[in-house]
Amino acid sequence: MSQFHVKTYLLIATALCFTFFYAPTVNSNTPLENAAAAEIASQSHSINFPINISFELIGESHREIDEILFYYRLAGTNIxxxxxTSISSMDSPTGRNRFTATSELATSGSKYIPSGTQISYYFKILYINDAEQETDPITxxxxxxxxxxxxxxxxxxxxFWHDITKSKIEEVIxxxxxxxxxxxxxxxxxxxxxxxxxxxxxxxxSADSFPKISSSATRDNVYGGFAFPQYEVFIVRGVSADGIIHEATHLLMSQKLDSARSQxxxxxxxxxxxxxExxxxxxNRTAEVGYIQKKLRPLSSMQSVPGKSGDIRLFYAHSQGIVGYLIDKGGKEKILRLLEQINSGTKTDVxxxxxxxxxxxxxxKSWQATLNPSFERRLLVDPGTFWTSLILGTVFLFAVIVSAITWAKKKIYSHPETIDETFELPNMNEDI
Ligand SMILES: [Zn+2]
Incomplete structure:
Protein backbone atom coordinates (compact mmCIF):
# COMPACT_ATOMS: atom_id res chain seq x y z
CA MET A 1 0.00 0.00 0.00
CA SER A 2 2.88 2.22 0.38
CA GLN A 3 5.90 3.38 -1.43
CA PHE A 4 9.11 3.10 0.49
CA HIS A 5 11.78 5.51 -0.52
CA VAL A 6 15.17 4.62 0.80
CA LYS A 7 17.19 7.76 0.54
CA THR A 8 19.66 6.50 3.14
CA TYR A 9 20.77 3.77 0.78
CA LEU A 10 21.49 6.25 -1.94
CA LEU A 11 23.82 8.06 0.42
CA ILE A 12 25.51 4.82 1.45
CA ALA A 13 25.76 3.83 -2.19
CA THR A 14 27.34 7.11 -3.14
CA ALA A 15 29.80 6.80 -0.31
CA LEU A 16 30.74 3.26 -1.11
CA CYS A 17 30.44 3.14 -4.83
CA PHE A 18 33.55 4.13 -6.59
CA THR A 19 34.00 1.19 -8.86
CA PHE A 20 32.03 -0.71 -11.42
CA PHE A 21 31.31 -4.35 -11.24
CA TYR A 22 34.10 -6.14 -13.05
CA ALA A 23 33.73 -9.05 -15.37
CA PRO A 24 34.42 -12.43 -13.77
CA THR A 25 38.09 -12.67 -14.56
CA VAL A 26 41.29 -12.82 -12.61
CA ASN A 27 42.55 -9.30 -12.59
CA SER A 28 45.86 -7.97 -11.46
CA ASN A 29 47.76 -4.74 -11.33
CA THR A 30 50.96 -6.67 -11.47
CA PRO A 31 50.65 -9.69 -13.77
CA LEU A 32 49.97 -12.66 -11.54
CA GLU A 33 51.11 -16.09 -12.70
CA ASN A 34 48.27 -18.55 -12.40
CA ALA A 35 50.31 -20.87 -10.25
CA ALA A 36 50.67 -18.16 -7.65
CA ALA A 37 47.01 -17.20 -7.46
CA ALA A 38 44.90 -18.38 -4.58
CA GLU A 39 42.90 -21.52 -5.09
CA ILE A 40 39.33 -20.88 -4.16
CA ALA A 41 37.79 -23.77 -2.26
CA SER A 42 34.36 -22.23 -1.76
CA GLN A 43 32.50 -18.99 -2.00
CA SER A 44 29.12 -18.93 -0.30
CA HIS A 45 26.42 -16.87 1.40
CA SER A 46 23.93 -17.56 4.14
CA ILE A 47 20.71 -15.56 4.57
CA ASN A 48 19.78 -14.80 8.16
CA PHE A 49 16.37 -13.42 7.18
CA PRO A 50 15.45 -10.62 7.67
CA ILE A 51 18.48 -9.42 9.67
CA ASN A 52 21.50 -9.88 7.44
CA ILE A 53 23.35 -12.01 4.91
CA SER A 54 26.79 -13.40 5.66
CA PHE A 55 29.34 -14.14 2.97
CA GLU A 56 32.33 -16.42 3.14
CA LEU A 57 35.34 -17.12 0.97
CA ILE A 58 37.62 -20.09 1.69
CA GLY A 59 40.82 -20.66 -0.23
CA GLU A 60 44.53 -21.41 -0.15
CA SER A 61 47.43 -19.30 -1.28
CA HIS A 62 51.22 -19.33 -1.36
CA ARG A 63 51.38 -15.59 -1.50
CA GLU A 64 50.96 -13.36 1.46
CA ILE A 65 47.54 -11.74 1.46
CA ASP A 66 47.24 -8.11 2.47
CA GLU A 67 43.45 -7.96 2.59
CA ILE A 68 40.32 -9.39 1.00
CA LEU A 69 37.46 -7.11 0.01
CA PHE A 70 33.85 -8.10 -0.45
CA TYR A 71 32.01 -6.42 -3.37
CA TYR A 72 28.26 -6.45 -3.87
CA ARG A 73 25.64 -5.08 -6.17
CA LEU A 74 21.86 -4.91 -5.77
CA ALA A 75 20.53 -5.72 -9.23
CA GLY A 76 18.10 -3.30 -10.84
CA THR A 77 19.51 -0.49 -8.70
CA ASN A 78 22.56 1.69 -8.79
CA ILE A 79 23.54 0.43 -5.36
CA THR A 85 36.39 -8.82 5.34
CA SER A 86 37.72 -10.38 8.49
CA ILE A 87 40.30 -12.98 7.62
CA SER A 88 41.37 -15.97 9.64
CA SER A 89 44.21 -18.07 8.32
CA MET A 90 46.12 -21.20 9.16
CA ASP A 91 48.85 -23.24 7.52
CA SER A 92 47.54 -26.22 5.63
CA PRO A 93 49.39 -29.57 5.39
CA THR A 94 50.37 -28.66 1.82
CA GLY A 95 52.43 -25.77 3.15
CA ARG A 96 50.05 -23.24 1.65
CA ASN A 97 48.22 -20.66 3.65
CA ARG A 98 44.56 -21.60 4.12
CA PHE A 99 42.32 -18.59 4.66
CA THR A 100 38.68 -17.83 5.42
CA ALA A 101 37.32 -14.35 4.72
CA THR A 102 33.89 -13.31 5.94
CA SER A 103 31.71 -10.27 5.53
CA GLU A 104 28.14 -9.31 6.23
CA LEU A 105 25.43 -7.24 4.60
CA ALA A 106 22.73 -5.84 6.87
CA THR A 107 19.21 -6.12 5.43
CA SER A 108 16.98 -4.61 8.11
CA GLY A 109 16.33 -1.32 9.88
CA SER A 110 17.86 1.66 8.14
CA LYS A 111 19.72 -0.76 5.86
CA TYR A 112 16.56 -2.57 4.82
CA ILE A 113 16.70 -4.50 1.56
CA PRO A 114 13.38 -5.83 0.27
CA SER A 115 13.10 -9.56 -0.31
CA GLY A 116 12.98 -10.35 -3.99
CA THR A 117 16.03 -8.20 -4.66
CA GLN A 118 18.69 -9.87 -6.75
CA ILE A 119 22.15 -9.59 -5.21
CA SER A 120 25.50 -10.24 -6.91
CA TYR A 121 28.82 -10.47 -5.11
CA TYR A 122 32.44 -11.39 -5.47
CA PHE A 123 35.66 -11.06 -3.47
CA LYS A 124 38.88 -9.31 -4.36
CA ILE A 125 42.10 -10.66 -2.87
CA LEU A 126 44.84 -8.06 -2.50
CA TYR A 127 48.37 -9.47 -2.14
CA ILE A 128 51.26 -7.78 -0.38
CA ASN A 129 53.09 -7.23 -3.68
CA ASP A 130 50.19 -5.21 -5.18
CA ALA A 131 48.84 -8.08 -7.24
CA GLU A 132 45.15 -8.75 -6.92
CA GLN A 133 42.70 -11.46 -7.83
CA GLU A 134 38.93 -11.40 -8.24
CA THR A 135 36.64 -14.36 -7.68
CA ASP A 136 33.82 -15.29 -10.04
CA PRO A 137 30.65 -13.38 -9.14
CA ILE A 138 27.67 -15.19 -7.66
CA THR A 139 24.11 -13.97 -8.14
CA PHE A 160 8.35 -15.40 -6.27
CA TRP A 161 5.94 -17.47 -4.25
CA HIS A 162 5.71 -20.65 -2.18
CA ASP A 163 3.12 -23.17 -1.04
CA ILE A 164 0.48 -22.03 -3.51
CA THR A 165 -0.48 -23.83 -6.72
CA LYS A 166 1.12 -22.54 -9.89
CA SER A 167 -2.27 -22.33 -11.63
CA LYS A 168 -3.56 -19.95 -8.93
CA ILE A 169 -0.53 -17.70 -9.38
CA GLU A 170 -0.90 -17.77 -13.17
CA GLU A 171 -4.57 -16.85 -12.92
CA VAL A 172 -3.93 -13.88 -10.61
CA ILE A 173 -0.96 -12.62 -12.62
CA SER A 206 4.69 -10.30 5.82
CA ALA A 207 5.66 -8.83 9.20
CA ASP A 208 9.14 -10.31 8.66
CA SER A 209 9.39 -9.10 5.07
CA PHE A 210 7.88 -5.63 5.28
CA PRO A 211 9.92 -2.63 6.43
CA LYS A 212 9.14 -1.50 9.96
CA ILE A 213 7.84 1.98 9.30
CA SER A 214 5.40 2.40 12.17
CA SER A 215 4.85 0.08 15.10
CA SER A 216 1.14 0.95 15.12
CA ALA A 217 0.78 0.08 11.44
CA THR A 218 2.75 -3.16 11.86
CA ARG A 219 0.74 -4.18 14.91
CA ASP A 220 -2.57 -3.60 13.19
CA ASN A 221 -1.50 -5.16 9.89
CA VAL A 222 -2.64 -2.05 8.09
CA TYR A 223 -0.43 -2.55 5.08
CA GLY A 224 -1.10 -5.30 2.61
CA GLY A 225 1.93 -4.54 0.50
CA PHE A 226 4.91 -2.33 -0.19
CA ALA A 227 6.45 -1.11 -3.43
CA PHE A 228 10.14 -0.24 -3.64
CA PRO A 229 10.66 1.81 -6.81
CA GLN A 230 14.38 2.00 -6.26
CA TYR A 231 14.61 -1.79 -6.45
CA GLU A 232 11.74 -2.39 -8.94
CA VAL A 233 10.42 -4.83 -6.33
CA PHE A 234 7.13 -5.13 -4.49
CA ILE A 235 5.95 -7.43 -1.72
CA VAL A 236 2.28 -8.26 -1.13
CA ARG A 237 0.51 -10.28 1.49
CA GLY A 238 -1.79 -12.89 -0.05
CA VAL A 239 -2.44 -13.82 -3.65
CA SER A 240 -4.69 -10.97 -4.65
CA ALA A 241 -4.90 -9.34 -8.05
CA ASP A 242 -5.73 -6.02 -6.36
CA GLY A 243 -2.65 -6.17 -4.14
CA ILE A 244 -0.49 -6.83 -7.19
CA ILE A 245 -2.22 -4.16 -9.29
CA HIS A 246 -1.83 -1.60 -6.51
CA GLU A 247 1.87 -2.16 -5.89
CA ALA A 248 2.80 -2.62 -9.55
CA THR A 249 0.99 0.66 -10.32
CA HIS A 250 3.32 2.39 -7.84
CA LEU A 251 6.33 0.98 -9.69
CA LEU A 252 4.96 1.94 -13.11
CA MET A 253 4.20 5.42 -11.80
CA SER A 254 7.77 5.85 -10.63
CA GLN A 255 8.92 4.78 -14.10
CA LYS A 256 6.73 7.56 -15.47
CA LEU A 257 7.84 10.13 -12.90
CA ASP A 258 11.53 9.62 -13.47
CA SER A 259 12.64 13.19 -12.90
CA ALA A 260 14.46 13.95 -9.67
CA ARG A 261 12.42 17.16 -9.46
CA SER A 262 9.04 15.43 -9.30
CA GLN A 263 7.37 15.41 -5.91
CA GLU A 277 -7.95 -2.04 -8.12
CA ASN A 284 -16.13 4.49 -0.22
CA ARG A 285 -17.88 3.81 3.04
CA THR A 286 -14.80 4.68 5.12
CA ALA A 287 -14.69 8.01 3.28
CA GLU A 288 -18.40 8.63 3.96
CA VAL A 289 -17.97 7.88 7.64
CA GLY A 290 -14.97 10.21 7.78
CA TYR A 291 -17.05 12.88 6.06
CA ILE A 292 -19.95 12.58 8.52
CA GLN A 293 -17.61 12.60 11.47
CA LYS A 294 -15.81 15.61 9.97
CA LYS A 295 -12.50 13.75 10.12
CA LEU A 296 -11.38 14.29 6.53
CA ARG A 297 -8.19 16.34 6.49
CA PRO A 298 -7.62 19.05 3.89
CA LEU A 299 -6.10 17.46 0.80
CA SER A 300 -3.37 20.09 0.77
CA SER A 301 -2.10 18.60 4.06
CA MET A 302 -2.01 15.04 2.74
CA GLN A 303 1.49 15.03 1.30
CA SER A 304 2.46 11.87 3.13
CA VAL A 305 0.73 8.87 4.67
CA PRO A 306 0.01 9.30 8.41
CA GLY A 307 1.45 6.92 11.03
CA LYS A 308 -1.60 5.85 13.07
CA SER A 309 -3.58 2.94 11.67
CA GLY A 310 -6.97 4.68 12.12
CA ASP A 311 -5.73 7.74 10.23
CA ILE A 312 -4.12 5.55 7.54
CA ARG A 313 -7.43 3.90 6.59
CA LEU A 314 -9.17 7.26 6.27
CA PHE A 315 -6.24 8.67 4.34
CA TYR A 316 -6.48 5.88 1.76
CA ALA A 317 -10.25 6.15 1.47
CA HIS A 318 -10.00 9.91 0.97
CA SER A 319 -7.23 9.53 -1.62
CA GLN A 320 -9.16 6.94 -3.58
CA GLY A 321 -12.29 9.08 -3.50
CA ILE A 322 -10.69 12.28 -4.76
CA VAL A 323 -8.64 10.60 -7.50
CA GLY A 324 -11.71 8.66 -8.68
CA TYR A 325 -13.57 11.98 -8.80
CA LEU A 326 -10.78 13.69 -10.77
CA ILE A 327 -10.64 10.86 -13.32
CA ASP A 328 -14.43 10.59 -13.64
CA LYS A 329 -14.86 14.35 -14.08
CA GLY A 330 -11.71 15.32 -15.96
CA GLY A 331 -10.81 12.08 -17.72
CA LYS A 332 -7.53 10.22 -17.85
CA GLU A 333 -5.96 12.84 -20.11
CA LYS A 334 -6.05 15.44 -17.35
CA ILE A 335 -4.47 13.09 -14.80
CA LEU A 336 -1.72 12.40 -17.33
CA ARG A 337 -1.21 16.14 -17.88
CA LEU A 338 -1.08 16.63 -14.12
CA LEU A 339 1.58 13.92 -13.74
CA GLU A 340 3.62 15.30 -16.62
CA GLN A 341 3.60 18.76 -15.07
CA ILE A 342 4.65 17.32 -11.71
CA ASN A 343 7.44 15.41 -13.47
CA SER A 344 8.70 18.62 -15.01
CA GLY A 345 9.10 20.06 -11.51
CA THR A 346 5.82 22.00 -11.14
CA LYS A 347 4.42 21.86 -7.61
CA THR A 348 1.25 19.79 -7.36
CA ASP A 349 -1.00 22.62 -6.16
CA VAL A 350 0.10 24.84 -9.06
CA LYS A 365 -14.93 20.20 -1.47
CA SER A 366 -16.68 19.36 -4.76
CA TRP A 367 -15.88 15.68 -4.23
CA GLN A 368 -17.09 15.79 -0.62
CA ALA A 369 -20.36 17.25 -1.84
CA THR A 370 -20.92 14.03 -3.80
CA LEU A 371 -20.74 11.94 -0.63
CA ASN A 372 -24.27 11.16 0.37
CA PRO A 373 -24.38 8.48 3.01
CA SER A 374 -27.55 6.42 3.20
CA PHE A 375 -29.87 6.41 6.20
CA GLU A 376 -28.73 2.98 7.28
CA ARG A 377 -25.11 4.09 7.36
CA ARG A 378 -25.91 7.17 9.43
CA LEU A 379 -27.51 4.90 12.02
CA LEU A 380 -24.45 2.72 12.25
CA VAL A 381 -22.11 5.63 12.53
CA ASP A 382 -23.94 7.80 15.01
CA PRO A 383 -26.93 6.26 16.82
CA GLY A 384 -27.41 9.59 18.57
CA THR A 385 -30.78 9.93 20.25
CA PHE A 386 -32.77 7.53 22.35
CA TRP A 387 -35.29 7.07 19.56
CA THR A 388 -32.64 6.09 17.08
CA SER A 389 -31.30 3.58 19.59
CA LEU A 390 -34.79 2.25 20.15
CA ILE A 391 -35.34 1.80 16.40
CA LEU A 392 -31.95 0.09 16.14
CA GLY A 393 -32.76 -2.15 19.10
CA THR A 394 -36.11 -3.15 17.60
CA VAL A 395 -34.56 -3.83 14.20
CA PHE A 396 -31.86 -5.93 15.86
CA LEU A 397 -34.39 -7.90 17.91
CA PHE A 398 -36.52 -8.47 14.82
CA ALA A 399 -33.43 -9.65 12.89
CA VAL A 400 -32.55 -12.06 15.71
CA ILE A 401 -36.09 -13.49 15.77
CA VAL A 402 -36.16 -13.89 11.96
CA SER A 403 -32.75 -15.57 11.99
CA ALA A 404 -33.84 -17.88 14.81
CA ILE A 405 -36.98 -18.89 12.92
CA THR A 406 -35.02 -19.44 9.69
CA TRP A 407 -32.45 -21.50 11.56
CA ALA A 408 -35.15 -23.58 13.28
CA LYS A 409 -36.89 -24.17 9.95
CA LYS A 410 -33.64 -25.30 8.37
CA LYS A 411 -33.02 -27.62 11.30
CA ILE A 412 -36.51 -29.12 10.94
CA TYR A 413 -36.36 -29.46 7.18
CA SER A 414 -32.86 -30.85 7.06
CA HIS A 415 -34.05 -34.22 8.26
CA PRO A 416 -36.60 -34.96 5.54
CA GLU A 417 -34.00 -33.95 2.92
CA THR A 418 -31.56 -36.53 4.25
CA ILE A 419 -34.28 -39.11 4.47
CA ASP A 420 -35.30 -38.40 0.85
CA GLU A 421 -31.77 -39.01 -0.25
CA THR A 422 -31.43 -42.27 1.62
CA PHE A 423 -34.73 -43.41 0.15
CA GLU A 424 -33.58 -42.53 -3.33
CA LEU A 425 -30.40 -44.55 -3.16
CA PRO A 426 -31.93 -47.97 -2.47
CA ASN A 427 -34.46 -47.24 -5.21
CA MET A 428 -31.73 -46.65 -7.72
CA ASN A 429 -29.98 -49.83 -6.72
CA GLU A 430 -33.12 -51.95 -6.76
CA ASP A 431 -31.91 -54.17 -9.58
CA ILE A 432 -28.75 -55.26 -7.80
ZN1 LIG B 1 0.11 2.22 -2.07
Missing part, protein backbone atom coordinates in the same frame (compact mmCIF):
# COMPACT_ATOMS: atom_id res chain seq x y z
CA UNK A 80 26.96 -1.17 -5.33
CA UNK A 81 29.54 -1.20 -2.61
CA UNK A 82 32.45 -2.97 -1.04
CA UNK A 83 33.48 -3.82 2.49
CA UNK A 84 36.55 -5.22 4.18
CA UNK A 140 21.17 -14.97 -5.94
CA UNK A 141 17.66 -13.83 -5.00
CA UNK A 142 17.32 -12.49 -1.48
CA UNK A 143 14.40 -14.49 -0.04
CA UNK A 144 13.54 -16.01 3.33
CA UNK A 145 15.26 -19.44 3.26
CA UNK A 146 12.54 -20.88 5.55
CA UNK A 147 10.36 -21.41 2.48
CA UNK A 148 10.69 -23.34 -0.74
CA UNK A 149 10.36 -20.52 -3.23
CA UNK A 150 9.16 -20.91 -6.77
CA UNK A 151 9.81 -18.43 -9.51
CA UNK A 152 7.70 -17.54 -12.51
CA UNK A 153 8.62 -15.10 -15.21
CA UNK A 154 5.73 -13.57 -17.07
CA UNK A 155 5.95 -10.92 -19.76
CA UNK A 156 6.14 -8.05 -17.30
CA UNK A 157 6.92 -9.63 -13.96
CA UNK A 158 9.15 -12.08 -12.14
CA UNK A 159 7.08 -13.51 -9.32
CA UNK A 174 -2.86 -12.75 -15.88
CA UNK A 175 -5.80 -10.89 -14.28
CA UNK A 176 -3.40 -8.26 -12.91
CA UNK A 177 -1.56 -7.85 -16.19
CA UNK A 178 -4.78 -7.05 -18.04
CA UNK A 179 -5.35 -4.13 -15.66
CA UNK A 180 -1.68 -3.10 -15.68
CA UNK A 181 -1.91 -2.64 -19.44
CA UNK A 182 -4.51 0.07 -18.75
CA UNK A 183 -2.16 1.58 -16.16
CA UNK A 184 0.68 1.77 -18.70
CA UNK A 185 -1.80 3.28 -21.14
CA UNK A 186 -2.83 5.97 -18.64
CA UNK A 187 0.81 6.80 -17.89
CA UNK A 188 1.59 6.63 -21.60
CA UNK A 189 4.61 4.40 -20.99
CA UNK A 190 6.00 1.22 -22.43
CA UNK A 191 6.94 -0.94 -19.50
CA UNK A 192 10.52 -1.76 -20.29
CA UNK A 193 11.91 -2.64 -16.90
CA UNK A 194 10.94 -5.99 -15.38
CA UNK A 195 9.15 -5.85 -12.06
CA UNK A 196 9.93 -8.36 -9.31
CA UNK A 197 7.10 -9.45 -7.03
CA UNK A 198 7.20 -11.42 -3.79
CA UNK A 199 4.05 -12.99 -2.36
CA UNK A 200 3.93 -13.46 1.42
CA UNK A 201 1.33 -15.97 2.56
CA UNK A 202 0.58 -14.86 6.10
CA UNK A 203 0.63 -11.89 8.44
CA UNK A 204 3.60 -13.39 10.24
CA UNK A 205 5.50 -13.81 7.02
CA UNK A 264 4.14 13.47 -5.93
CA UNK A 265 1.88 13.89 -2.90
CA UNK A 266 0.89 10.57 -1.29
CA UNK A 267 -2.83 11.20 -1.84
CA UNK A 268 -2.22 11.27 -5.61
CA UNK A 269 0.06 8.24 -5.88
CA UNK A 270 -2.05 6.14 -3.51
CA UNK A 271 -5.27 7.35 -5.13
CA UNK A 272 -4.10 6.29 -8.59
CA UNK A 273 -2.87 2.90 -7.28
CA UNK A 274 -6.27 2.26 -5.70
CA UNK A 275 -8.23 3.58 -8.67
CA UNK A 276 -7.09 0.59 -10.72
CA UNK A 278 -10.81 -4.24 -9.34
CA UNK A 279 -12.65 -4.35 -6.03
CA UNK A 280 -12.15 -1.03 -4.23
CA UNK A 281 -15.74 -0.17 -3.25
CA UNK A 282 -15.21 -0.91 0.44
CA UNK A 283 -13.20 2.29 0.89
CA UNK A 351 -0.25 21.99 -11.58
CA UNK A 352 -3.77 21.19 -10.28
CA UNK A 353 -4.92 24.80 -10.83
CA UNK A 354 -3.42 24.76 -14.32
CA UNK A 355 -5.03 21.46 -15.33
CA UNK A 356 -8.39 21.64 -13.51
CA UNK A 357 -8.84 25.41 -13.15
CA UNK A 358 -9.49 25.01 -9.40
CA UNK A 359 -7.41 24.65 -6.25
CA UNK A 360 -6.85 21.25 -4.65
CA UNK A 361 -9.10 22.13 -1.72
CA UNK A 362 -11.88 23.42 -4.00
CA UNK A 363 -11.82 20.13 -5.91
CA UNK A 364 -11.81 18.30 -2.60
Missing amino acids: TGYKP FDYLDPKYRWQKMESETMTV SKSETVLEQVSELFDIEQNRPIRAVIANSQRE VPAWLSEGIAMYF IDNEHR AVIDVYGKTIDELD
